[in-house]
Amino acid sequence: MARFIKKTKEEIGRAPDELFHRGERKTEEVFIRVIDFDANTVEENALKKVADAISYQDKKTVTWLNIDGLHNKNVMREISQGFNLDELVLANVMNTTARPTVHEYDNCIFISIRMLQLDEETNTISVENLSLVLTKSVLISFQERKGDVFEPIRERIRNKRKRIRNGWTDYLAFALLDIVIDNYIYILSVLGEKVEALEESVGDQPNKSTIKKINVYKRELNYLRRNIRPAKEMILALSKMESEFIFESTYVHFKELRDNINQATDTSDSYREILNDQLNLYHTSISTKLNDIMKFLTIFSVVFIPLTFIAGIYGTNFDNVPELHYKYSYHIMWMVMIVVALSMLYYFKKRKWF
Known part of the structure; x- marks a missing residue:
């Protein structure tokens, strides 16, 4: 259902x-x-x-x-x-x-x-x-x-608390609603502590459990918002109501309810933005890691392409290959390959590609 x-x-x-x-x-x-x-x-x-x-x-x-x-x-x-x-x-x-x-x-x-x-x-x-x-x-x-x-x-x-014992049913209704809204704020604060604690792991070591927690917190926060936002409309209407059942002295308390419910909705909006930022940060971190890996693999591949070319030329199966029987040909080949590799790495470093 x-x-x-x-x-x-x-x-x-x-x-x-x-x-x-x-x-x-x-x-x-x-x-x-x-x-x-x-x-x-x-x-x-x-x-x-x-x-x-x-x-x-x-x-x-x-x-x-x-x-x-x-x-x-x-x-x-x-x-x-x-x-x-x-x-x-x-x-x-x-x-x-x-x-x-x-x-x-x-x-x-x-x-x-x-x-x-x-x-x-x-x-x-x-x-x-x-x-x-x-x-x-x-x-x-x-x-x-x-x-x-x-x-x-x-x-x-x-x-025998004086204010509630001297009040009427309108003040008692305010007290009950105030408890309800205070619980909104309390539950949001508990969820908020978890959301804020998640920020460090998102930036440092994002993993599958991180994204799972973000999605769970987003789902719970959306559920809270779906219950809190209609309550805000009701409290706003109540604070503006002119009724014989509400004494003039109690309206100030209903305005206090309005402030509290505004705090609850503002808090839920803030945590929603934080979770969205965390989700974006998670994807950015994963993309950055992937880019670093691709950069390393690309550099690794680019360095070995000319070395493979040299080894391929040197290893061709022809009878007449210059220096084929020269005593130091193998060492010269390795020296040339090392110089080429170091030169390419120096060039990449100078261009700040890694």
């Missing part, structure tokens, strides 16, 4: 607001977690059903409802009905192959973005679609599987 475009035949012709899971199922069960907090209190629970979360929207606190698992359309329908959300919003949540986007509805803002995580042990990058539904008092985050990069946000809430 294609790495960037994934669409099955069953998806064709379905209504945009139909609750149908598009993409790969990455968990069997749906996990529901909630963190409800204000400046003074915090409550954290794992819920068994959506109905247990409905009452939180009536409280004068900030509620972060996290859903792990997007394949259960019954759960999605309960969320749609319980929080009075358009089913089109939940249909977009279940479409994990859609392009990152931001859209404002009557009672919420819908945000989707690719979340990248680097597995330090296997050195592989996992990708999943993250969706955020932002209302005035509830932020619902949807993930494809359990486990995420948001534990630092939960720790900030538990440890």
Whole structure:
């Protein structure tokens, strides 16, 4: 299946607001977690059903409802009905192959973005679609599987960090997006270290493993770029959005997101140029080595052409060859050949041909 475009035949012709899971199922069960907090209190629970979360929207606190698992359309329908959300919003949540986007509805803002995580042990990058539904008092985050990069946000809430505990759902959404973009930059930095380390081997001793690494890094970087660049468009649109769900004081943070995503895209562009330069340098190094070899072989051949000519003349099978029976003819022949060879080498050196 294609790495960037994934669409099955069953998806064709379905209504945009139909609750149908598009993409790969990455968990069997749906996990529901909630963190409800204000400046003074915090409550954290794992819920068994959506109905247990409905009452939180009536409280004068900030509620972060996290859903792990997007394949259960019954759960999605309960969320749609319980929080009075358009089913089109939940249909977009279940479409994990859609392009990152931001859209404002009557009672919420819908945000989707690719979340990248680097597995330090296997050195592989996992990708999943993250969706955020932002209302005035509830932020619902949807993930494809359990486990995420948001534990630092939960720790900030538990440890009574003033800015996040005094903020509302718009600031919480910023904090989650900030973590996602910081992971973009982190993964790029890890890849960048490998790219920069490759520069020395490209210049000194290029070989088949070098070109293989360059191609692997180019493929991984292109994959990152295909996920980061659409996110940049979404963040730019979000930072310019005028919405009742976003307080004026939070816009400065969304502009910070824009700066961070610009840094990520600029970094990816820089490493792409470096890899292209390394590829060109590799081919140039190989061509230079080949030219040196051809130059040596050419000089070697040119030196031996007149020597072969002399030996051929001297070795002709005729009875009447001058000096054929002369005592020192063989030595004279070698002397002439050595003088000719040295003269040619001197001439090549003077002309700086080697």
